[in-house]
Amino acid sequence: MKLIVLGSGTAIPLNERGSPSLLLLIEGAPVLFDIGPGTLRQLTRVGISHEKIERIFLTHFHPDHTADLIHLLFVTKNPAVLRRRNPFVITGPRGLRTFIKALQDAYNNWLTLPPEIMRIEELDTEEKTKTQYGRFTVTTAPMNHTPNSLAYRVEGETGKAVVYSGDTGFCDEITDLARGADLLVLESSFPDEDACEGHLTPSMAGRIATLANVKRLLLIHFYPECLRADIASQCRRTYGGELILGEDLLHLRV
Ligand SMILES: [Zn+2]
């Protein structure tokens, strides 16, 4: 598997950091995790057309993680794009169907696609789920952020595991889900001295990585307050393993 960070930022616009989105290439097939504003443009920067995306997984419905769904559905409605388009599936927490219907209503059906092109899949947000998607398996667990927030664990045929928290506060569920992962991608919104309910600080992220005994930790979702802190030193208070501070367009092999 290969992971490309499309957006390492948040909802705050920054020149060098887009809103949250990760691209995972599984046996060459591009899979998106979150689709914050600007994601489709970031995809062009790594040479992958939005038309090639056949699976999108959403962690929760906050606009910084979902706003480019509007762009994706609208561009897919373009007749030339629609003729070429392979079907795609959007997977996300319970409430996804209602969320997408509300967007389509707000845009007066400019986002409505033929059902043979777009499918919606909702996952439980109370319990862990495990689903096999062709050549990879996805396990989810509810996170401590909104009532419908999920983290994802993706395992390929080689047994390598990548875990992505989406947004979350400290919770046992992320530690359990991340157990022994080859790469754990955690949010790190605010510095230790400015902790915020429902989000992680660098040292909380480090504690999760230590408890879960992961091989590598990648931090993303930095608010400007966090970027002004010494993120690595704060994370080192609780974690001694391999640490990567996320940047847009960072490529990692797993
Ligand atoms: Zn967020």
Ligand SMILES: [Zn+2]
């Ligand atoms: Zn959020």
